[in-house]
Amino acid sequence: MSTHIENTPEQANVLEQAMLDIPDPAAEELLEAYRWMLLARRLDERMWQLIRQGKGHFAVPCQGHEAVGTGYALALRRGHDYIAPHYRDLAAVLAYGITAHDALASFFARDADPNSRGRQPYAHWGSQKLHIISLQGPQPNHVTHGVGVAYAAKLLREGSVTLMAYGDGGAQKGEVHEAMNFAAIHGLPCIFCCENNLYTQSVPLALESSVTNIAARAAAYGLPGVSVDGMDTLAVYRAMAAAAERARRGDGGGTSAARRRLQPRRSARLPLPTEYLERRRHALSLARRS
Numbered sequence: 001m002s003t004h005i006e007n008t009p010e011q012a013n014v015l016e017q018a019m020l021d022i023p024d025p026a027a028e029e030l031l032e033a034y035r036w037m038l039l040a041r042r043l044d045e046r047m048w049q050l051i052r053q054g055k056g057h058f059a060v061p062c063q064g065h066e067a068v069g070t071g072y073a074l075a076l077r078r079g080h081d082y083i084a085p086h087y088r089d090l091a092a093v094l095a096y097g098i099t100a101h102d103a104l105a106s107f108f109a110r111d112a113d114p115n116s117r118g119r120q121p122y123a124h125w126g127s128q129k130l131h132i133i134s135l136q137g138p139q140p141n142h143v144t145h146g147v148g149v150a151y152a153a154k155l156l157r158e159g160s161v162t163l164m165a166y167g168d169g170g171a172q173k174g175e176v177h178e179a180m181n182f183a184a185i186h187g188l189p190c191i192f193c194c195e196n197n198l199y200t201q202s203v204p205l206a207l208e209s210s211v212t213n214i215a216a217r218a219a220a221y222g223l224p225g226v227s228v229d230g231m232d233t234l235a236v237y238r239a240m241a242a243a244a245e246r247a248r249r250g251d252g253g254g255t256s257a258a259r260r261r262l263q264p265r266r267s268a269r270l271p272l273p274t275e276y277l278e279r280r281r282h283a284l285s286l287a288r289r290s
């Protein structure tokens with residue numbers, strides 16, 4: 001149990017120190033990681049094309065988030081550790097066993113979609129078999145669910161770690177506070193990974209949060225927190241591997257990491273060109289009537 005942790009600067013610095021001792025992944029692993037990132041980017045580009053051709057209805061770009069998902073997937077034992085991914089973590093779910101075919105089946109809402117058989121919108125990842133905790137529409141509910149899975153893993157002495165990823169907008173929600181507090185009280189084997197792209201849809205971080213370094217909040221719960229460059233796969237890998245090691249050792253308190261990326265990008269629902277025209281016609285007809 002990790003109650004009553006002192007919030008000292010040393011405590012906050014624990015992860016930063018531990019990261020220094022994490023060795024680089026083997027060359028084959030790095031090559032595999034590059035494949036996940038490239039495949040995610042190519043799929044993403046294709047989906048945007050399909051949307052613009054009017055052949056898809058809902059795209060969630062992962063561009064700029066590939067290095068984060070890849071970094072944390074590299075640090076975990078895939079198939080054993082659980083992930084509750086952010087909706088932009090295509091690279092992570094590819095690493096976890098979702099195939100390009102599966103992702104496109106989800107994009108086209110087909111029965112072959114292993115996430116929800118086409119019943120949830122694209123990017124609502126989830127697979128019991130692959131240890132991917134199902135994503136819900138309301139953000140970021142999956143964070144509390146992830147903590148529940150970590151609690152169960154602890155009770156069952158399963159030895160697994162659960163990683164929850166969410167955006168900087170999601171980080172402002174009560175769920176994250178509740179999840180971090182509960183995880184810290186019970187010393188749960190879990191990692192909080194905030195993918196800070198500096199925007200919540202069109203709202204800049206400054207209007208969502210009074211602090212820019214989201215990782216600094218970990219200290220309020222007695223958890224170590226570190227902020228790394230989310231465009232740097234190896235930096236993310238080291239932070240996550242250090243966090244996972246602590247969690248596995250039962251060092252308690254869970255762990256927390258936040259990251260930023262360099263290219264903020266708008267999210268994600270583009271009306272079809274025909275919808276645009278329809279809306280324009282409608283707006284014009286209203287204007288004419290008034």
Ligand SMILES: Cc1ncc(C[n+]2csc(CCOP(=O)(O)OP(=O)(O)O)c2C)c(N)n1
Nearest residue numbers: 137138139167168169170197199200201267
């Ligand atoms: C409770 C709730 N409110 C609003 C939304 C609509 N919504 C979907 S994604 C999103 C933006 C989330 O921003 P952030 O967490 O920073 O993630 P990003 O898209 O930037 O990666 C919003 C507001 C939602 N899904 N759930």
Ligand SMILES: [Mg+2]
Nearest residue numbers: 167168197199
């Ligand atoms: Mg964001």
